[in-house]
Amino acid sequence: VKDRAMEFYHEMARIRCFEEEVRRRFRRGELPGWQILYDGEEAIAVGICLALQDGDQVFGTHRGHGYSITKGVDMRQMAAEFHGYANGICKGLGNPFHISHTEKGITTGGIVGGTIPLATGAALAFSMQGQSNVAVTFFGDGASNQGVFHECLNMASLWKLPVVYVCENNGYGEMTPIEHVTTVPDLSDHGKLYGMPSMTIDGNDVELVYATGLEAAERARGGGGATLIECVTRRWAGAYEGDQQKYIPSDEMDTWRRQNDPIRILGERLLSREEATQDDLDSILHGATKEVHDAFADLPDNSHLTREDLELLTYSHRSRRVSTERSPM
């Protein structure tokens, strides 16, 4: 348990440091496009992804860096992707928030709720092919009002598919509080209607998220069907990096950060359980900071696709001829 908790701490620190580095570089104008950051929600990606096995598939949201990092995607390839370089994970074509890494089992999407059917379909494929893998999809509170959310919960329940639905209820869909757009008190209530185990938990308690995720994943793996987990949290960066968040009462986020920082919560718990010293925690943070710094340092910027490459990558029969392979970093 101790080693596991230290791993949680390390993985959450890696995400936090990565997002802070992306924010710094984005604000300095070094990264093109947009950035949508995950800090504040680290416990969910880490708790769920570490409860999975090789071959399980994770489907993320547009706020998708955390899942990729925890699934082991190389930060340097992510950094290259954010610059739009051809040696990025998706040849610079998934930038900024559509990172996929098939070997690591991660696919993200930019439409609210859009990956819910993809995960459900992956679960159908696992089920029909007799594989023991599980599909997990993350989505925000806003996605719970999308039609495909309900359509997929219905089919997953009907066909007992090995899928875990993880709702990151961070309180706001775009810039509107969730309670302004639904009368449903707990978003996990939706799952109960479809007859699947459903629960609302503290999304900032990584150990609780992990335990809940593990139980759901093992239930799915054992043929027990789908689970809906609502994780209550907050997004620190707003809808996108640069969002002034004027729609949020000024003291709300300060209080939230003070009281519900998932990294601080786990750190204090580790100290009080005497499973770590402050030096241990500082050392983890220091290591993560260095890893992130190295990932972004001196990226080669000489790899670009041609217009022809772009067309070749659009269809499979053409892609076989594409010359641009992922070049070594």
Next chain:
Amino acid sequence: VKTLKYRQAIIEALREEMEQDESVCILGEDVAIGGVFLATRGLVDQFGRDRVRDTPICEAGFTGISVGAAMFGLRPVVEIQFFDFILLALDQIINHGAKMRFMSGGQHRVPLTIRAPSGARMEAGGVHSQTYEVLLSNIPGLHVVCPSTPADVKGLLKSAIRSDDPVIVIESYNLYRMEGDVPDGDHMVELGKANVVCEGSDVTIVGVGSIMPTIIDAVGMLASDGISCEVVDLRSLAPLDWDTLIASANKTGRLVVAQDGPPHLGLGAAVVGHLSGPLFGKLRSAPKIVAPPHCPVPGPGPSMQIYYPDAESIERTVRIALE
């Protein structure tokens, strides 16, 4: 060679591909009992309810699920009961299925077939009869085919199922009872190849899908007057066989496009626009487009009778092109 109905050719293509490849499965509304127009009839007996899977009525959901299943090992064939209902699934098709390969830098593949039969010329009203041949042909990452004969529907459907990309197969309910010769064995038709249905010297008539029998009727009427028409059935809209089309129009020097879809920025506009470069100065008369009026498809009755181009209107247009 054997004679099959269009509908039977669909079943045969599905059966052959499902026999050869266990990853091929069917999803859609009522597919287990054969679908409303019986294009999956009998398959459930051979392959079971897992592989011939009835879905709830939720096109976005089950199409999206099929995209996800295609990304992870299956080759799903989705039946959208009427082409009109594909509109409910466009986010999953366009924002996910069509660009998953590209946006993942070529890592993902989506071997998905979507059968979307059009109810054109079926007297089924404004939301069960629409023909948007070009709507999805404008989306990078999708293939779109529109077979008009039993042989073509079999061959193109089999190619679609074996493709590693999403393919939209726009069938036509008005053709389901059409009989035609289908070659024996593993009959395949390559995606992106047009068919010169009949050779001629005076004019090239271009069409696709549900309107093809009407074009053939018009050609018969013109032949009795000694007018020699070359008919190009595009069969595939994305990719489109421009080479065959350009060669034909270059030869005859006259071009008429006939379509069941709306005219504004439609198939005829695209064909004439594309050919205006390579054929600049080479046509003997202005290209013509025969199309419905730019309005929704009317319900059954006199208004629908004047909506779709008939053989007479195609014949009349060809005569104008020849003046």
